[in-house]
Amino acid sequence: MTHDYLRDAGIKTLGTRIRRLFERLNSNVTEVYRHEIGFEQRWFALGMLLHDRGPMNSRDATKMLGQSHVAMVQVVRAMEEAGYLERKADPKDARSKILHLTAAGSEKLEQVSSISQIVDQAAATLLAEAAPDFMKQLDAIDDALDRSNFAERIQTVFTEERQHS
Template sequence: MYLSDLGKLALGSRLKALSDHFYGAVDEVYQARGARIESRWMPVLRYLSDTGPSAVTEVAEAIGQTHSAVSQLADKLVRAGMLRRRRDPADGRRSVLQLTDKARSALAELGPLWCAVRRGVSASLGEEAERLLEALGACEEALRQRPIAAAMLAEHDAIMATPVDIVPFAPALREHFYRLNAQWLERYFRIEEIDQAVLRDPERYVLEPGGAIFFARLGEEVIGTCALLQESPGVYELTKMGVDETFHGLGAGRRLLDAAIAEFRRRKGTTLFLESNSRLKPALGMYERAGFRMQPAMRPDSHYERADVYMIYEGAPAASGQTPGTKGRGRRRAA
């Protein structure tokens, strides 16, 4: 499932999909048995049945919905003949929601259906139903203790205040060379045999032949990588560039690209080229801005099945003018 692959980023979307699934199932049961309410009405109607006439604010707080959502639903229930609005006898300045006789009659018929819903949830989900309810309770309490929007904003401030560092290869970083490239290769294409060899043994296939590997770090997190592969004396390939999708937009790709170009110049290289794919338009745009120019034909001895773009660096100045090990901001993929 696509949303599950997004992890915490899609938590709200997955919960909504699950909520819609439960609402739809209960509505199907209600309709099949001739119930006169909809599943989404139940929290408001049940609360008013249990506590008596209440203001919209009180209902919203009790069922965990916004004032606006409850007010809109109340308007719908008034039109359906399930609620009426009346002045609060204790405070004439506010109105309260009250069940109608039609609503009380409809709710009175639902006892066996609600029992069936409870049993059906248990039959379908088994022990997962209890674990889900416990997890929901724990999440609700955690959110009361620390609102999630405030936590997200604080984390974003921390991310944006942390500079991107470019560092050279170290054995402890080897796994990130594979991880970061596998991420985009598996999403857009596949990991080819040559990729497997280079990514699993970068010392042998990149460093020993005279190449270099760079990593982008954000604090303690390794968020990007690229390699400068020496094809022959003075001829280098920019390759294996990938930035963790979670950290796109911080300029890590361009910082890596600038570092590779700076290293190519330091070595007094004569030719710097890359192979890529026309699907990766943001990356191609970044390469062009850095001084790479599209070639009319593919390189005759291309290593990659996926490559349909061949670009050569024509010497435009690097954007940041910084070298590996410096800090700054500044995206992303070469084959």
């Protein structure tokens, strides 16, 4: 086995290791979606949200998915260009648009759902083998960050270090 600098560096490279893990998982799933049905994996969350909850404005979708405004704009634009989503005027707010899946988008999401079940099974076997409590731990990290975000935690350590200097 080759030397893994990031693993050996420990907590110093936590963010980089998480990003690397994400890329290893995500790139494989992206290829499956592209190869099997011509769908971009990054559209999955918004597509499923609209499929499950119905039309909504992008501000609400952004909040529900915990994504940045910029990321949401990119996904909306790409899905719209692919013919899977359309934006319609919000009757309650002229400045806002309501996101709707098109008929083609709804049909594609049905195909995505069947592949997603296979991806979910593969993920479950990976977690069962390597980290059975991973989802609980991930929830715990999310909850802790909701209580105090990482920037606040960094500032706390800076403050404590300055007080002890």
